[in-house]
Amino acid sequence: MRTEAESGKVRIDKERFFNLPVVILIASSFMLGMSEFIVVGILPGIAADLKISEVTVGNLVSLFAFVYAPVTPLGSALSARFPRFATHLTLIGIFLAGNILCAFAPNYAVLVVARIMIALVSGTLVAVAMTYAPDVTTDRFRTKFIAWVFSGFSIASVVGVPVGTWVANTFGWRWAFHMINVLTIMLIVGMVVALPRNSHIVKIGFLPQFRLFFDRRIQLGVLDVVCGAAASYVFYTYLTPIMRDEVHVPEQYLSVGLVIFGAACLWSNLYG
Template structure:
């Protein structure tokens, strides 16, 4: 039991450092813009670039690496991740920084996919939803501690020190991985064609769009969270750090609620979630005129962001275990892959809206994607219900 707790902590730590690195840009947008004499909207595209590279590279590298020992693969991915952050720390131009972020993005998705595969391997069935929700909470903790800490360090000591903090935590994480995780984990060997057979399942093809449009909706405004707080809602820099921490707590609450949902109604609860998300985002232009009401609204929308994580992750794993066991690692990666497609889509959309219509209109832009997510989950739930009925009738 003690070993399981230690291993669970290590998996959460992996998610934390990956999330810290990925989300850090949101908190230091203004400082990077000032350093490289680049508009904030342009610096915001670092989020888009990272997410696109993350999403496109993850399935290919995951398929290649899943043939080998997953313990060694995880260590190699974390090593390259650390190198990418060292390059960010050393960046002398905006282009250099963008290239360093590409290096980091190439392996971040594979690392969390392997971490989630380890979670499925070490957790008893009764603990799966719990552990998955905590691994995803690692990203939320990164937004609670990492983003405000990175913003504080950047504001007081320079943005390079923020990346140095990520590097140090990454080295500690690699040491914990080496000392605690099982070294014998391999999945059933299969050809590339055998692994991608997972995509022949219509449930998978529809399901993987859900995290994409969920985060597309959120990242229309989340990419510009710092300027929204300081410019639109007119809070001070000191209050900014506090609010980022509070919003991170909201994210953690959402992740833990996600674990509970996966043990109960699962994806059947998501239509209510996306309806709520849509309504809150449509209110943003009116509510953003009032500082504290705007902050409360942001808290509530951010709370909805991770609710889909555990239900959709369990859905992917269950489909793979039942029908495509050779594709377990690939199935583990789908949530993070398509979440990052969503981040890319949302941050790019946010950039267009901010450039042409201003910060106040990011909410309605995100609401369109929340509506699409609602329609997708309604369709997926109907599809899953029919599939269960047909299986029972055959039995």
């Protein structure tokens, strides 16, 4: 069965799971994950270049999380009130601007501002991507779609961060962000070409959308994700210096360690 978006131009084969819109949405979460986690692989390079401690650079990850966590539900509730495609492009534009600022940041303060910009929109971008599910796939693929979109972050751990680390070690840490920027521009082109323009604007008020947090099942689900993320990301943030200083892994093999860790995350995510 084929369906046509309201624009009259974008046709989607919903019977084939890995159609172009689904791939684009998985790629978008991959880019979000790569941007979020890239600091892990290039942490020593940033610290040396900006003449600050690695712990200070590691705080960028904590800062990202502190902004990401409260803004995501608020941004998701607000975004539902506006045309989806235009909102999606606007948010990805802010994401691109934040990464460009990272690439050219002259000091730590500017890098902090840039990371805050990225954190402000990243969670909402994931939420918006999820709303495409009924438009790009069938009911029987709905759970698989959600799993794969979230797996974009794990794929970033397997592929994106190690590649970014290699780029940073070879050309300098700023080039890791330049690479993200080029890939994001390509992603935006793909979004314009492939994603449906129809919207499902939420009719209910802003505050009533948060009633779902009073559901015990939702509370347990959120707690499960929080505990899992806390257990893995606290270690993952400092994985590069841990491998280098504690395990004494040669620098040329640090990317291999990141790949192994990311592969374990990807497998567990898809299996779960």
